Every structure is written in C-alpha cells, then in structure tokens.
Amino acid sequence: MAIMLKFVTNGEKYMDKRFFDIIQLIKHSRTNAIKTVNAELINLYWNIGEFISKKLDLAEWGDSVVSELAKYIQQNEPDIKGCSDKNLWRMKQFYETYKDFSKLSTLLREISWSHNLAIFSRCKTSEEREFYLKLAKQESYSFRELDRQISASLFERTMIGNSKLSTVLRETNPDITNTFKSSYILDFLNLPEPHTESELQLGLVGQMKNFILELGKDFLFIGEKYRLQVGNSDFYIDLLFYHRGLQCLVAFELKADKFKPDHLGQLNFYLEALDRDVKNPNENPSIGVLLCKDKDSEVVEYALSRSLSPTMVSEYKTQLPDKKLLQQKLHELFDIEYTE
Numbered sequence: 001m002a003i004m005l006k007f008v009t010n011g012e013k014y015m016d017k018r019f020f021d022i023i024q025l026i027k028h029s030r031t032n033a034i035k036t037v038n039a040e041l042i043n044l045y046w047n048i049g050e051f052i053s054k055k056l057d058l059a060e061w062g063d064s065v066v067s068e069l070a071k072y073i074q075q076n077e078p079d080i081k082g083c084s085d086k087n088l089w090r091m092k093q094f095y096e097t098y099k100d101f102s103k104l105s106t107l108l109r110e111i112s113w114s115h116n117l118a119i120f121s122r123c124k125t126s127e128e129r130e131f132y133l134k135l136a137k138q139e140s141y142s143f144r145e146l147d148r149q150i151s152a153s154l155f156e157r158t159m160i161g162n163s164k165l166s167t168v169l170r171e172t173n174p175d176i177t178n179t180f181k182s183s184y185i186l187d188f189l190n191l192p193e194p195h196t197e198s199e200l201q202l203g204l205v206g207q208m209k210n211f212i213l214e215l216g217k218d219f220l221f222i223g224e225k226y227r228l229q230v231g232n233s234d235f236y237i238d239l240l241f242y243h244r245g246l247q248c249l250v251a252f253e254l255k256a257d258k259f260k261p262d263h264l265g266q267l268n269f270y271l272e273a274l275d276r277d278v279k280n281p282n283e284n285p286s287i288g289v290l291l292c293k294d295k296d297s298e299v300v301e302y303a304l305s306r307s308l309s310p311t312m313v314s315e316y317k318t319q320l321p322d323k324k325l326l327q328q329k330l331h332e333l334f335d336i337e338y339t340e
Contacts, residue, residue, distance in 0.1 A: 039109040042116065045082075046108075049095030052088060066092075082113075094120055101126060107133040114143045118150060124327070128155045131178075139217050152185040152214075156326035161314070168310050172285055179246065180289065184214055184316045191318050197256045200316075201225075201238055204254075218245045226251075228273045237270050248284040249274050252291055259295035259313055261303040268309040291316055 052069075055061040070085040097120045098104055108116060115136050123129040132155065136146050161181035188210040189203040204211050205224050212219055219241045226240040239252040251274060253267045267288040274286040288311040300313045 035110070038112055041113060042109045045091045045113060046095055048083075048088065049091035049093070050099070052092045053095050056092075090117060090121070097129070101130075104130060104133060107137055111136050112143070115141070115146055118143065118147055122150050123155075131155045131158070145213055148213075151320060152187075153321050153323045153326045154181075156323070156330045157181045157183050157185075157321070159330055160326070161312075168308060172310050176246065179216065179218075179243070180312055180314065182314055183321070184291065184314055185320060186211070186214070186316050187319055189318060193318075195256055197238075197254050200254050200256050204239065215241070218243050219250065220244065222249075228270065228277065230273050230277075235270065235273065237274075243287075246284060246287070247282075249279060249286040251286060251288045253288065255290065255292040257293055259290065259292040259300060259303075259315075261299065263290055263292070264303055264307060264309075264311060264313075267311055268307070271309050271311070285310055287311070289314055 052061070052066060055065070056063070066088050067085050070083060070088055073080050073083045094116065098108060111133065119129050119132045119136070123132060132146065132150065135141070135149070135154075139145075141149070158178050158181050161183075186204070188207050189200075191199060191203055201224060208221055212221065220243075222240040222242055224239055226237040228235045228237065237251045238254045241250040241252065242248070243250050251267065251270050253263070253270070255263055267290050271286045271288045279286060288309060290311065290313045292313065292315050295313055295315045304311070304313065
C-alpha cells in the first residue's frame with residue numbers, strides 16, 4: 001500500500017506541536033457552532049412551513065397571503081433573509097413532505113437547507129428521500145456532489161444492485177447492503193467509443209476523486225496494476241481498493257466489452273491470492289467486482305449461481321441513465337410507487 005508523505009516547503013504553513021491542541025479546540029468549537037446555527041435555521045423553516053400549511057388548511061389564509069407576507073418581510077424587515085415568496089412555499093412543502101416521518105427529524109437538521117431542498121424537491125418517494133438524507137450525512141456530500149448523485153439515480157442503482165448480490169457475498173458480508181451497485185456511472189471520463197481496457201483504467205486513475213465519489217467514500221485506493229506473485233509468475237489486478245466499513249480488500253477487474261462467464265475465473269484467482277498473501281489476519285475475505293461495459297443479467301445469474309467466491313458483476317455507463325426506466329425496474333423489484 002502506498003504511503004503519502006507531506007513535505008513542508010518554505011512558503012507553506014506548518015503546525016507547531018505546541019499549539020496543536022488549542023487549534024483543534026477552536027476548530028471543534030467552530031464546527032459545533034455551524035451545526036447549531038444550521039439546526040436552528042432548519043427549525044425556523046420547519047416552523048414557518050407548519051404555520052403557513054395550517055393557515056391554508058384552515059382556510060384562514062388564501063394563496064395570495066403568502067405573497068403578501070413575503071412582500072411585508074422584504075419591506076419592513078430587510079435584515080431577514082431567505083423569506084421570498086418562492087422560499088416560503090418551499091418551507092410549506094418541506095414541512096408537508098416530512099411531517100409524518102418523525103424518525104427523519106434529526107437527519108433533517110444535520111444537513112444544510114440547500115441539501116434538504118435538493119432532496120425533498122427532487123425525490124419522488126419516502127424511501128428515496130430517506131436514502132439521500134442518510135447518505136448526505138454519512139458521506140458529507142457537498143451540494144454539488146449530492147446533486148450529481150441524484151441526477152445519476154444513485155438510489156435506484158443501489159437498490160437494484162442489492163437485489164443482485166450473490167449468496168456468498170450476503171453470507172460473508174452481512175453489512176454489505178448499499179455498498180455496491182449493479183451499474184456505475186462514469187460520465188466524467190469522456191471516453192471515446194469504442195475504447196480499450198487500458199483507456200478505461202487510465203481514465204479511472206486520472207479521475208480517482210470522481211470515481212471514489214461514485215463508489216463511496218469508504219473506499220480507499222491502494223493501487224493500479226497491483227502485482228501478485230504466485231509461484232514463479234506475476235499477475236496484475238487492474239484496481240485494488242480497501243473498504244473501511246467492510247474491512248476488506250476489494251479488487252476491480254475491468255472489461256471494456258460484454259460480460260463473459262470465463263471472466264470470473266481470473267477474478268476468483270486474484271481473490272484467492274489476495275486472501276493467502278496480502279490480506280491481514282484481522283481483515284475479512286477479499287471481494288471482487290467485475291466491471292464490464294455490458295452484461296446479460298441471466299448469464300450473470302447462471303455464472304454466479306455456483307461461485308464460491310464473494311464476487312459481483314457490475315456494468316459501467318458513460319452517460320447518465322434513464323431515470324424513469326430505472327424507477328420502473330425498481331418498482332417491479334420492490335413494489336415502490338413513484339409519484340409524478
């Protein structure tokens with residue numbers, strides 16, 4: 001595993017060990033202050049949304065009163081920001097979306113208003129909203145990262161991916177749910193068509209930050225063309241990662257064509273070598289992901305049915321997926337109803 005060292009040049013700031021503890025205290029306090037302010041802001045927007053919703057439900061207010069309120073605040077309380085006509089209606093929608101889901105109330109207050117806005121305005125089901133709320137908190141997504149994951153249908157792809165996990169993967173890794181996907185979106189690579197496995201590998205290594213975002217931030221990159229020596233021969237894993245949550249090595253084998261059953265033999269060999277020669281005693285058995293340009297689900301099912309290795313077959317797409325098609329497939333699998 002590669003070790004990164006940071007050398008300090010004359011122009012760079014360095015941390016004096018005498019002051020480390022006090023700097024950490026300041027940073028910790030600042031973070032807590034930001035969290036407190038954010039939680040109070042979300043509480044405010046929730047309460048405003050509840051107030052407006054109840055006034056309208058009781059017919060005490062007409063729709064025009066909300067516009068009058070926005071104008072009143074703007075003219076008489078110019079220091080109060082964020083209460084435009086449009087934002088007041090969003091607060092009402094925010095409250096009405098989550099008022100019957102008390103278990104999500106803590107999560108709502110741990111992410112920013114812009115994150116909340118993206119989730120409740122773009123997600124169509126309670127399951128999808130809960131998924132992104134938890135993920136935004138867990139992965140510490142920026143707004144841009146969260147927006148990209150919603151556009152890339154991460155929820156649908158993850159749920160479908162869970163249904164495709166092999167029995168061995170489920171048995172050996174009970175915490176594997178939501179970790180792997182049946183398809184990965186690599187639109188950031190701008191690969192030519194057709195392209196080779198070498199071009200795919202070079203693209204992923206060059207865009208590793210974006211690839212890690214697509215995989216999940218628990219993945220730590222170890223290396224490309226990772227060498228394994230078995231007997232007198234050398235073998236090379238395309239991409240090797242470590243997953244902090246699962247505490248295991250994850251080998252990615254790349255194929256720039258359609259999945260073939262004989263691809264699994266090579267990957268299974270790599271996993272055996274990793275477990276015998278690389279894996280630490282305290283780590284779990286290694287997992288293999290065969291990443292192909294295309295796959296036939298029935299062929300994959302047959303190929304994996306008698307496999308004793310914790311492997312899965314995923315496909316990659318170089319363009320954003322058809323969200324409606326994924327929603328339809330997810331509805332067929334889990335009976336999740338989508339609203340327009």
